[in-house]
Amino acid sequence: MRLLDLLGDGEDKPAVPDTFRRTPAPTPAPAPSPDEDGAPLLPGTRRTVPRERPYFAATPAPPAPPTPARRHRYARRSGMTIGERVCAAWNNAHGGSRLEIPVGTVAALALLPFEGPEVLKMADWLMGLSDTDLWKLYEETWAHHWIDRPDLIDRASILATWLQDDKPDTNTLRGVRAVTKAALTNGMMDYTHSGIPSMRTDIDLMSWVITRLRSEGARQGLGEYHTPPEVCDVMARLTCDLSAMKPGQAFYDPAAGTGGMVRSLANYMRDGGLNPHDFTWHLTDVDPLAAAGAAVNVLLWDLGPNAYVSCGDSLADPELPRKAMKHAAGARARRNDMVATARMLAAIGKAERLMARAVEEAA
Template sequence: MQLDLFAALQDDDTPKPPAPAPAKPPVRHEVPAPPIETRASSSTAVPARTAPPRTLPMGKIADPSQYAFNVGEAVANTWHKNHGGTRIEIPIGIVASLALIGQKDKKGPDLKAQILAQNDRDLLEMYRQIWASHWMRRPDLVERARILHEWANEEKHTRHELHMVRAVTKTALDKGLFDLTGHADPYLRSQADVLSPTLTMMRSTGAMQGLGEFHTPPQVTDAMAWAALADLSAEISDDGKSLAPGQSILDPAAGTGGMLRSAAQQIRHQGLDPADFTWAMVDIDPIAAACAAVNAMVWGLGPRVTVACDDSLANPRAVEDAMKQARGAFEHRDRTLGQAKMIAAVRQMQGLLGRVAGTAA
């Protein structure tokens, strides 16, 4: 069964490519979102599960969405006040890159201090390595996010560009980005979407209106996700079933993925793992779609995630087309790794033969 969240507004260690979408059309649910304060008393409350709801960790931030907004606002101010230029994919990409890493050992060296202690060239190389390491696992999502990281692989960078990379990095870390994204637990990493306010603040109001781009407040997406998932649970419970792993959740106008973040958190509250579901996001804006791809990794949505950069109204097969592209990305990765292993094996053999020849001499 596939749930279209957008309809709520209407009357081995190597992951495999996302599975094909179900052949049957998505089920649409015409349920208005209840006020946040009345969720618990809603008549469409989620029925009891066979597994009890998970005990979720408490976050340290009182208002994560406001915290995320502060990070985005500070990054935008740093970029614009220092005349960063029109390439807004650079500051957004820096925030996205930092969101993909975290402090593995809380008692270990301070990650922020380590990052800022690097010289400009090493800092740039760090960003390249972040994306390279994630490409090994999710080449499809890294490819979708290319606009956010291809700048780091350019051969030449001006002194001002390197200065701006450092300035934005310092601002994001000083404003506490890792307080939002640096957690090991995906529930804590999913408390807010930091890329949405960053993108919003980096763009002028006129540019956003020209794109038809309006980001839904997180409080609204939380309420809508609750209503949609409650409606799905009520509907399928009539057949003796329940919200269960393997079901699909789609947002055909996803932006940076805020609706799916809310849905994933509600699924966790029901004692389930979002990684066991199938997710699909579509957005016409390349930077928004790139942010959605990054968020899918940050929020731990799992191996069955497809992000399409397309017009879902003009192309009803946007998700299927994106799945085909994703399979191509995985095949390219496998070919590349196969060639790398072959080269490594040849070099190892050459070294062995060289040592044998040296011994014989």
């Protein structure tokens, strides 16, 4: 057997496969052309006379502007988590013992009259407001909804009266801002301002906030036990027959709390193709804070113009639903009178300004 001489130069040396051939050394780059004064350019030196760009050369695209970073981090949480974070923010800020202030802050934030996919931009804008502007915004939000449903805003007035304080103390301002930040950064607006009707009724926001702010002893003393939303959903589907429901039918919850059972029934009806606006809703609770939360939820869940909330003992006073309807009619009449008066005053003011301008021009 004859051995091949792979390293020799003789005739017996086999051809080297292309895979094992040595790659030829790269051709050295040409020396840089001289500058206009004849001196060669050093590596890395910019040419003093720029080359002419061919007329067909593409113009480089300008760099894309950087995406503005969010000032705050937002993440959608469950209703229970939002309530816990709001409670912690209020207590850590030493806001005080008036629970209607943090509950009213969340309610006003949830009732802000805008919605859409750009909720994070709106959240950033809200967080950038000063304490005074934030206070004014919440006050105007309650006034906006009073024009539409004065009876419900009257029922929820306990959540808005603190905004009428002439000089709010520092702890209150700090607590309101802390609650606002906690609600926004934990995704509350994903539910309340997403523009999707089913998202509005996905959680009972008022229930979670109230139950987390109240101590266990206070809840036991009031006999306040809010039914878990999952249980409410099962009860609504087991006890209600959609095929038997007719427009104009009335539903009454004499111990509604913040309206958890009504929320589940309204969701069940919407899933079955029914519109809650075609029905009448009566919610009653003995706790003024819970009744106020129910009034806010009626607006958030869009139960329609025939939804009424009353506060009192439904066992001692079975006429509470009728009284709530009477109160709503009176509230609408007062609203109409005030709006008519405001329009008349505005017209008088406009006429006075026009007359003053005419006198100036004549002079």
